[in-house]
Amino acid sequence: MGKELVRYFRSFAVKLIAALVIFSIVPVLLVQRFDAAEREQGALLRHLAQEQGRLAGEALFPLLDTLTPRGTQRIDSTARRLAEGGLSIKVLFRPAVASGSFLLVASAPEDETGQGRGTMERLLSSGVLTSLDASCVGGRPLSLRLPGDEGGGEVLTYLAPYPRPTGCWVVITAQPSGPLAERLLGRRYWRVPEIQAAALIYAVMALLVLSIFTDAWTNLRRFRAVARAVVAGENRGSFADANRVPDLAEVAREFDIMVATLQRSEALIRQAAEENAHALKAPLAVIAQAIEPLRRDLPADSVSLRRSVELISLSVDRLDALVSTGRRIDETIASLVDCPRHRVGPSTLLAALGQGFARFAEERGLRFEIRVSLGLMVIGGTEQIEIIAENLIDNAFDFSPTGGVVTIEVRQAGSMAEIVVSDQGSGIPLDDLDTIFERYVSGRDGGDEHDGLGLWIVRRNAEAMGGRAWAANRPDGGLIVTVALPLAE
Structure with a gap:
């Protein structure tokens, strides 16, 4: 509360209003004092x-x-x-x-x-x-x-x-x-020349001070509009074009350089991820193909040789999975560097997405329920919200027993829109409720098809959109994962 008050009183808008009130009250006080002095003197x-x-x-x-x-x-x-x-x-x-x-x-x-x-x-x-x-x-x-x-x-x-x-x-x-x-x-x-000169000087000083606050405040609002346009992927000028205060020209140019650097970094990360994955997967594919003739030509009684070939094959598969995981991490980081911020309706989006998961749930012997509050709008990217929902639902499916119920709910909680996915699995130990959002953490038994990045990506996307993600155990068994995103204005 104290920090919020300090932040509030440091804002340009509050200081502008305070200066306006002060410059309005001071003349009133002076007039009252001058009137009293004039009456006493008379x-x-x-x-x-x-x-x-x-x-x-x-x-x-x-x-x-x-x-x-x-x-x-x-x-x-x-x-x-x-x-x-x-x-x-x-x-x-x-x-x-x-x-x-x-x-x-x-x-x-x-x-x-x-x-x-x-x-x-x-x-x-x-x-x-x-x-x-x-x-x-x-x-x-x-x-x-x-x-x-x-x-x-x-x-x-x-x-x-x-x-x-x-x-x-x-x-x-x-x-x-x-x-x-x-x-x-x-x-x-007020007809005395000295008083008139003093009043003129006061008026000029008040206009000067108020103009400084007003110019700075309006210039910052223009900067905010440009920043929102940049985040939303719209090309609506630059900070330098929006600037009207010469003293902020250098700051505006540095902002433009920073935006250009971030956009270039995002593109370079994606390019490097693709090039590295392609460069690594090509020799791995060659090794995997070269192993097949060896496997066929090995003597039937050579157990050690067959064991070695199997280890090489498993290692190639593991390396291939690691390359895919690394590319996925790089793409996630790239999307966070230049995260889009459009008005997105998570209710409509997840209602449509849930229909496909409902059929998938039937195939796995699960029941999938969707409960959404219509009309909610958040600021973010469609792809980011889809990835959040897909990872949460996929995670819930994997840990739900046959015949269990997986539920996804979109609701409003104050100034936030919450995406809540719950299952009827075994839940998570209390000490691990926050650990499951770290990289390479997976509670699944065996197999290399899961890299432990799903919930990590969920939390990263939520934070990139100004929200957060957390998990809790259901009282009657199972896990509840909640993602809260700020509602659009």
Whole structure:
């Protein structure tokens, strides 16, 4: 389980999904943090601006008790002095006997009367003055932009009323348009050039990292498609043709070389097996033919000579069987080097194959039963599956007593298709259940017609197709051999 988890977390697909999730979550977290920081900064700046306006108002309040020409000049000069730090101050007065109109008493840093008049018009149009009722209630922070005459404008930050018996004084402070005013008005952080540049760099980095994973993952899937085509014996291009990543070009070429080498090795093994068998069988046939005249011309009373000729004849037959066995081994190995992997239906295949074995079983006094689950598909070669079935059935026939029952069953077990052959023979000792799948192991008594390769070939073919083979004794006597092959997707 631990190895499976490690293998799972090392896959490109999982890492690609993890990178995508990370690159999606990080901006969300940053946006949340930037929003919180922006709110905190805006609150702090508004508080500072309000305090600055409050202090300016308190500095002016002692001068607002009476409205005289001299007092107006003092108010104006004080307002200009307070505005030297970049603050904009406006002092308004509404006489108690007036009908509700405010008068602009002082406005700094404006110097011209026309600018003051424009300021009053903007205050009226913005609704700031109308928000003060008859009792001149106010005292609140503001975040209201007043456009300027030439597109500049300012942001009102504080309004402080000062009711007196003679009328209502109002001190309004403002910040000129600029970075501080933008923050007070809630300028979004994503409009800041530095933030935009950082976001662009992050997006490019995310696309770059994801493209690396995506290119590698898709390239490996193309490699897998080529590998499956090669195993299935289809000629659908090469690894080099399927490659799209320059850094993997050398790897793709090495894969092509490896495939070509395996295919050439398979052909050479088969060719060498045929040539060696032919080269060895020819002199053996000559020896066997040469023995016949000697056997006929031997004196009847020469027992030792006849015994020698018989030993030579038996040895020739044994050598001939060994040559056939060696050729069979080489052909089996060659088929494993380049094992085909097609979609094969073992149920249909073995149902048809079993009909021939049913007649053979009758001749030997046996009963042969076939039970198959239809519709199962595995990946492998038709010839390999036929060889598996033939060796298993032949082995079961040889060890079944007369009147016994041999059964072949094809069934599904999870993600595997199982070929199960059982007999009613004497079974196998527990210590030898795995040994019978080795080469040259045969439980038959005497004779050279059996080379002990049947079950060895069964296991080799099963493993070449991604499966396995094992044996077990039946509870009521006999042997069960099971071959499990992966089901096709």
